[in-house]
Amino acid sequence: GAVVSQHPSRVICKSGTSVKIECRSLDFQATTMFWYRQFPKQSLMLMATSNEGSKATYEQGVEKDKFLINHASLTLSTLTVTSAHPEDSSFYICSARSQGDGELFFGEGSRLTVL
Amino acid sequence: QKEVEQNSGPLSVPEGAIASLNCTYSDRVSQSFFWYRQYSGKSPELIMSIYSNGDKEDGRFTAQLNKASQYVSLLIRDSQPSDSATYLCAVNVGSGGGADGLTFGKGTHLIIQP
Numbered sequence: 001g002a003v004v005s006q007h008p009s010r011v012i013c014k015s016g017t018s019v020k021i022e023c024r025s026l027d028f029q030a031t032t033m034f035w036y037r038q039f040p041k042q043s044l045m046l047m048a049t050s051n052e053g054s055k056a057t058y059e060q061g062v063e064k065d066k067f068l069i070n071h072a073s074l075t076l077s078t079l080t081v082t083s084a085h086p087e088d089s090s091f092y093i094c095s096a097r098s099q100g101d102g103e104l105f106f107g108e109g110s111r112l113t114v115l
Numbered sequence: 116q117k118e119v120e121q122n123s124g125p126l127s128v129p130e131g132a133i134a135s136l137n138c139t140y141s142d143r144v145s146q147s148f149f150w151y152r153q154y155s156g157k158s159p160e161l162i163m164s165i166y167s168n169g170d171k172e173d174g175r176f177t178a179q180l181n182k183a184s185q186y187v188s189l190l191i192r193d194s195q196p197s198d199s200a201t202y203l204c205a206v207n208v209g210s211g212g213g214a215d216g217l218t219f220g221k222g223t224h225l226i227i228q229p
């Protein structure tokens with residue numbers, strides 16, 4: 001199946017700093033990628049849809065100025081958590097579809113801990 | 116608002132028995148349905164996808180879809196301890212090839228007892 005790689009897998013940062021998470025589709029081109037967030041014992045919540053070459057579409061309640069998404073190429077999307085706070089600590093997961101296939105493939109996830 | 120409901124469990128099943136996981140969804144126009152397995156601390160991995168009413172079998176797994184009842188289920192035959200995980204039901208309004216993110220249920224925690 002298609003492979004989606006995410007980096008870093010774990011990151012610890014101080015409150016007020018910014019953190020960038022990368023999501024790459026390794027063997028297919030993804031015009032659209034999705035960013036999810038998952039708190040402990042909760043479901044995955046869609047944060048935003050990342051569109052190659054255009055602005056991301058954010059879900060209701062997600063601050064676009066805090067969670068910056070850049071989809072500069074067909075194989076790379078980045079999520080930057082700006083001015084991170086402890087409440088931003090979560091498991092962030094990206095996903096993408098390979099063309100012509102309805103299945104969504106997930107990256108390995110990035111666990112963010114903000115001290 | 117799209118909603119996907121699952122019993123959070125835990126659902127405890129003896130090894131070798133059939134595990135039955137259920138999911139209901141609120142958006143009647145939903146067309147694509149998926150079951151993902153998620154181990155603790157890991158990202159979800161796709162187990163089954165189903166798009167039309169009826170049963171779809173893949174090895175020990177069978178997905179069942181009933182659009183009239185807005186209900187989708189996953190059966191795991193000959194359950195193994197390695198099947199112990201959280202199973203997420205996911206729904207997409209689109210036909211599967213679109214650019215919509217999936218809506219996930221909260222997941223059912225399945226425990227297979229040796």
